[in-house]
Amino acid sequence: MATGLENFWYAVEHSQTLQTEPISLRLLNQRYVLFRDKSGTAHALIDSCAHRGASLGKGWVEGNCIRCPYHGWSYNSEGRCVRIPADAEGTTIPAKAQVGVLPTQERNGFIWIFPGESNQADPNLIPPFPEFDQPGWRTVQGEYRWDANFSRVVEAGLDTSHAPFVHRPFFPNRDDASVHPLEITTTDFSVSTHQQVKPPKRLGLLKYIIKKDRKHSSSTLTCYLPCINRIAIDFNWRGYQYIYFASNIPVSETETLTKWIGIRNFLPQAWADKNSIKNTVETYEEDKAIVETQPRTPSWVTQGADLLLASDQLILAYRKALAKICQQQESC
Template identity: 55%
Template sequence: MLKNFWYAVEFSAAVTGSPTPVKLMGENYVLYRGEDGQVVAMRDRCIHRGASLAGGWVEGNCIRCPYHGWRYEADGTCVHIPADQAGTPIPKRARIDSFPIEERYGLVWLFVGDLPAEQRPPIPALPEYGDPAWRMITGEYTWNAHYTRVVESGLDSSHAPFVHSVFFNLRDDAEVPPYEVQMEDWSATARTISKPPKRAGLLKLIVKRDRPFSSATLTAHMPNINRIHLDFNFRGYQYIYFASNIPVDENTTLTKWIGLRNFLPQAWADWNSRKNTNDTYLEDKAVIESQVPRVVPLTGEILLASDSLQLAYRKLIRQCVERGWAVGSDYGIPSVSVSTNGNGKAPIEVSVG
């Protein structure tokens, strides 16, 4: 788990004038929206006797502790202790850690780390959000898995014929053509070409049977964002899956996702998009939750040419760990070397050590 990134921890619509608890990297936080409309984030622990502020209430732009009524300003400073007599000075240590917040793409982004604003990695772009040409749905689900395994699943095109039989039922045609990975400071992207997936659900009605190929542009935005951009290669129809895979703790990931499509813009078609996403999650869940060790990068795994995007993601993780940004368990990441069979293609074996 990595600090010094913006984490999309909740949908904006879910944060109101009542305290909302969230958990990130094993730490508890509380969100609320003050009367000025701004979202506030604090550590969910009263400095007095350790009670959870999530059980309290909001007054103006402040939050009250439910145990003894201590009132905290949006910056975490305590401004009222009901048990004290009027005029009693409030201890300078009576304050709670507060954290930077951004609202973007209908999500609340929380920054936990020690970097000044100008040095923080940016929030990933989602330019299609709010564009009337794209119909949006949202959802969430939970994994009993480390977030790195969840992210890597969203970068993996070679598992589709074996895990997602609804759309990919040709196990004898699982070859992944060579692809290039584009790496930036905080992301890795690849475009993969494949034979068209099986038409299922409403796709039977709107996409023709015979198409030469379809494509998927897969991106990992550090440390926990998947963007999957599907192009059906028919009338420009596309679907985008943008997911914040929240590291709740070492063993739990909560995914908040946005789905965008530029076809069938009517509300009645939302159920199909949501069903397809949830069905895919359930298929992936069974496999991802079985993986050991639970966290990547790892020793003892062999990565091939088809895993080049996952290798790039692991390289980015390693760079962050080397910066001293790791939180929780030690990743234990030594150097990584790569060897090929001489033609630049498969197999590629990754040696860790």
């Protein structure tokens, strides 16, 4: 993996998914394990037993500890081995019988871990999602995989000009695909823009509750570095909004796992969830078919391979921001 990516918070699992069993995962080509202690608090460790390297994720949780499935070594939430069944009672446990611990937070429907230097793991740097779990919003979630570098996936969510060509059922207006000049907002950890767009044609259940002859909808596209997409759509009708919040997890340089949450403040009934999920998955499949044809290398280190235009301003801002922060961390 490209260096410089370690010192970020990564949303690696949905909170609802982590229950009584441990979960193994890969991030930046490294293996980690999540588990909850008896109080329900989430923890993350390096997923490799200090004994002989077996995956702790194949083991089980016992009280506040996770047990290795190979020889039953028991590790507490601080990564220290506290029991070795093969040793006689009273035998001193070696100081090296421990595994690495990652800073862990549970917020906004996700488990977040920080694989870099723990003294830089400021929880205030976790991307905000203020609408999550608030009254009046209905939540759905899911995941999908890409044979692509995570940066290419993120850029699909920042692309302001591809919709009429990739998502034709929603935006069948190829003859009117021009992009108005964008105002880009850049911070140390994010890039964003707001734009007005013609209302989509494919509305699904929305066609029954939204005025069809609206002049426009609007969307705010944001990336929280390095891999969080937030797409906030305002349908310009009665305050109806849909927000897509996705963690595009860099499993390896050529694999990405997206864990996403979608929330809406209309049609709050459970029976409408199926349509909401269907629309999101179909959009993913349309993007996947194209994104996986792109180079499987990190986009921000591409030198001269892409010809970026004015309509690509947000993507260019993302690449510059990510390249800058990676270079800064590499030089530390």
